[in-house]
Amino acid sequence: MRPDPEAVFAYAAGQVEQAAHGLWPRAKVALGPVVPSVTSYVQQVDVDGRPLFAKLSVLGVSLVSLLRGACGEWPEVLQKQAVYVTSPGALLERERDQLRTLRGVAGLRVPDAAGYERGVLFTEPAHGPTLADLIGKEPDRTADLLGLVVDEVAQGLGQRGVAARVERTEIRERSITATFLRKFNGLSGGTYLRQTDHAVTLTTVVTRLRLAQRVAAPPTRAVVFGDLKPEHAVFPDGDGRPVFLDPGLMRGRPAGDPAKLVSRLVLNLITQPPAARDVRAVLGGVAAFGAAMTARSDRAGRDVWLRQLTVMWLMDTTNILSTYLSAPPGLPLAPHAAAAVSRARQVCDMLDRSTAALTSYRDARSVWRLCLDNAAKAALS
Numbered sequence: 001m002r003p004d005p006e007a008v009f010a011y012a013a014g015q016v017e018q019a020a021h022g023l024w025p026r027a028k029v030a031l032g033p034v035v036p037s038v039t040s041y042v043q044q045v046d047v048d049g050r051p052l053f054a055k056l057s058v059l060g061v062s063l064v065s066l067l068r069g070a071c072g073e074w075p076e077v078l079q080k081q082a083v084y085v086t087s088p089g090a091l092l093e094r095e096r097d098q099l100r101t102l103r104g105v106a107g108l109r110v111p112d113a114a115g116y117e118r119g120v121l122f123t124e125p126a127h128g129p130t131l132a133d134l135i136g137k138e139p140d141r142t143a144d145l146l147g148l149v150v151d152e153v154a155q156g157l158g159q160r161g162v163a164a165r166v167e168r169t170e171i172r173e174r175s176i177t178a179t180f181l182r183k184f185n186g187l188s189g190g191t192y193l194r195q196t197d198h199a200v201t202l203t204t205v206v207t208r209l210r211l212a213q214r215v216a217a218p219p220t221r222a223v224v225f226g227d228l229k230p231e232h233a234v235f236p237d238g239d240g241r242p243v244f245l246d247p248g249l250m251r252g253r254p255a256g257d258p259a260k261l262v263s264r265l266v267l268n269l270i271t272q273p274p275a276a277r278d279v280r281a282v283l284g285g286v287a288a289f290g291a292a293m294t295a296r297s298d299r300a301g302r303d304v305w306l307r308q309l310t311v312m313w314l315m316d317t318t319n320i321l322s323t324y325l326s327a328p329p330g331l332p333l334a335p336h337a338a339a340a341v342s343r344a345r346q347v348c349d350m351l352d353r354s355t356a357a358l359t360s361y362r363d364a365r366s367v368w369r370l371c372l373d374n375a376a377k378a379a380l381s
């Protein structure tokens, strides 16, 4: 028996409420709307008139995996969770520590962590348009906005003391490659894909990506943000310095952060396409961003980076699309996730053409350009 979504949500809301009372014993606590997520349980909460976001992770796995029964039946999950939240190094405790590192030695803007109690992390809300909103409004500024976000992150993560702190609080759960290999390992990976309506295409895509990721490049040990989606950069002052949400700092391949940005931006473009002119403007901006990121490298360096970027982009899109496709009916999906499910055919076509290019052409820059062309075709079809 898989855990019942209603039971999981009721438990999570109860945990949020208890944690708030634990942290602020005399406060009046009012639970607000739940933010749909396939990963964590996220809910707005009002504590004595102070608005906060509460976040709870069950066993550090995604809600989709949990509801699909990956951690066993519900009574068993509850037992494991009781141990998990009290042992040091639970996922959201590491996230709290990472927010401190980012705000402290890295000097980046992040939400203030208001408190952490028994697996629940409370953060102050960040208000303002996201990177996705800004690009949606001004597609011609795509390259500049992507550059701004990536530069800001690189500047912060390059500060002295960041790497040593990350070493102690890594969140490897968000790694594109580790997620890909975990999801699509051998037999269970096949079963997983067979439950989607696009099993044949996705199986081919996964096989090609497994090959490509082995030759992409040896893993390097840069510190990366880890979950740098266009929804995780919020601009409270228009387009000044962004506030970064949902860190997953870890050592990883340097192209990982740009790859996640490109992956999610292109996915949104295919699944919720704007006017044709704007599709071209955004993809032109992504191409210019890739060129700017490699402008100072020699040819070999540029090719290694572009290849990593392309492989990780396509792996991340495969990861998230299959997560959305296998979400159980009781799990509410955010509008962009629901859109990805209804436009899955177009996304699969893009993945199919692009992974075919990846395995047939040697030249990294040609492959990158072909992939962007495939994205345009998918968005405009």
Ligand SMILES: Nc1ncnc2c1ncn2[C@@H]1O[C@H](COP(=O)(O)OP(=O)(O)O)[C@@H](O)[C@H]1O
Pocket (backbone or CB within 6 Å): 035, 037, 038, 039, 040, 041, 042, 053, 055, 111, 123, 124, 125, 126, 127, 231, 232, 245, 246
């Ligand atoms: N402190 C915050 N300020 C503003 N929005 C937030 C905050 N925390 C969470 N959110 C909103 O909730 C969404 C999900 O929270 P997030 O921390 O990204 O959890 P998940 O691990 O499920 O991705 C975010 O993308 C954002 O829209």
Ligand SMILES: [Mg+2]
Pocket (backbone or CB within 6 Å): 227, 232, 246
């Ligand atoms: Mg998130």
